[in-house]
Amino acid sequence: MKRTRVWTTGSSVTMLLLSLSLATACSQSGAGKPPQEAPQASVKSKEPVELVVYNVSNAGATAEAFMESDIGKEIKAKFPHVTIKFIATGKGTTPAELAISGQPIDLIISSIYSYPVLADNSLLYDMSDLITKNKYDIGRLEPTAIEFQKLFGNGAIYGFPVSSTPVALFYNRDIFDKFGVPYPKDGMTWDEAYELAKKLTRTDSGTSYYGFATRYPFMYNTNQLSLSYYNPKTQTVSVSDDKFRLFMENFTRFAQIPGNEKATTDNFMKEKNVAMMAYQIGRWDFDSWDMVSMPTFKEAPGVGPQNYSTFMNISSTSKYKDQAFDILMALTSDEYQMSISKSGTLPIVRTPEVIKAFGQNADAASGRNFKGKNVSAFFPQKRPTPSYVTKYDDAIAKRMNTAFADISAGTKDAVTALREAQEAAAKDVAAFKK
Incomplete structure (x- = not known):
């Protein structure tokens, strides 16, 4: 069941390197021109x-x-x-x-x-x-x-x-092995990740195991749907449309899995009782982890996280x-x-x-030993258009964090929670502009 992945093998990696080679050559050389050398610092003056x-x-x-x-x-x-x-x-x-x-x-x-x-x-x-x-x-x-x-x-x-x-879906091999569940794989959808999370959320010998953990603010910051809290063209808050609802419902459903409500990224890093974590790389004191590419929305196939x-x-x-x-x-x-x-x-x-x-050159002493790890997961072939960033985002984010918590707890449905977040955030922004 255990898999060993190395960067230098695999057809997906080969295709990625080939596409990068072609893209780099085109961007540097233009049609019919040889590739240019990467620019070096000119250091025009040595004066202190x-x-x-x-x-x-x-x-x-x-x-x-x-x-x-x-x-x-x-x-x-x-x-x-x-x-x-x-x-x-x-x-x-x-x-x-x-x-x-x-x-x-x-x-x-x-x-x-x-x-x-x-x-x-x-x-x-x-x-x-x-x-x-x-x-x-x-x-x-x-x-x-x-x-x-x-x-x-x-x-x-x-x-x-x-x-x-580096951002990916990290997983703890020991938990998958313990319960006989196949490891995650590159190219999964969020629906497939959800089904895995349900299988791995359980209690065994008095120990709680969580199927999935993430942090909503981080997932928004790297969101695959090019969502933006504020639309600079219309000068309005924009958080209650169908794409935001899709995004919110996708991640809140993981928190609604019975037994998975308290899962945190710290549980993955410290207690080591989280099977999968969608987050950024850390420095961990165990080696039974690996990663696959961030799952994708079927509405945005093949689109990885934002840079x-x-x-x-x-x-x-x-x-x-x-x-x-x-x-x-x-x-x-x-x-x-x-x-x-x-x-x-x-x-x-x-x-x-x-x-x-x-x-x-990374080793165990650095807390980042990538030997045998699926590092190709960090290099999606396609990234989304970046989100807009505005000075109003912090105020809007507070309302969205509340909406996320309400939906996760089941006290409000996504439509209601997002409508209320939209209305409250619009008032916050209006006051900010005065």
Whole structure:
């Protein structure tokens, strides 16, 4: 029953690499032209310079941790003339406070969810001229990450993805073996995953086993249906249509399986009594886990989760935009991306060799031993159009979290819960706009 999967085998992986090879060649070369070399940092000036790096996504980040990270080490190695001053968001260092104080910022580390507050404080800078000036081929990068940039910025590109988070359906082989249930498989639908979850939710010898766990906010953030809480074209909250109902009913039904109500992602990681978990990779102290591709909606066949990238952006306040762009080119070079890919961080370039190398150097000591694991699950052949992100999303999300809890508990049906969320969120947004 146990299966061993290796990245270098399997027809699906072969097809993925072939499609990536063709896509990369087309995006880089154009019709009839040989592929270009991946751009390298030009390092136009070796003059000593201090660059301010601002992490807007992590209030607990420290300068020491940053300089020991992959990004920090790469800057130190490739740009010895650059001194980094690191700032993390927090009390006194929010985007608004830094903008008011006039604190110079050169590079901003962010997720997509920080873009609205950065835009509100005029800290984003369109890099299009720098991209043209340096003849940088953005076709090398994860296309939906660039698509998000263009959607948010009406064609502007404020930053590049520098890494991404592996997302999949993880499962505990021991639980499947214990109850004689076949392992999940790549290409399942959510309906098939639901049937498996029902079989594996049970109590045995006084121990509760849960069939499935996830976190609603995470599943929305990576949703496969291109759902958005707020429609910027109509300037309205949009959470009560049929697609949102489909999405909500899909995940709340797992919570409604008798005995599965209390399943959490922590149960998968710590108690190890969850059979399947739809979430991001963790660092786990057991090895009997594997993963398959995220199940798909039959209404959106073959569509994987949205890309979950970390971005590096050039600040509008930077006096050293050329030097900052050189760093971005280094962080998106095949050399750097190969290094992080081997260590088990999801790369954001489409170079087949870089993708094929994923996890090769990760070991048990790092908590990410990918030997024999189905790492192809992290690389869906198709991703959805990115969701819109707006400054109203947090307020709307609170209403949607309540709706999810009500539907899961069976106190309200999806139509009622979403209608009430829509009405309440619309009032919240209206008050926010005043």
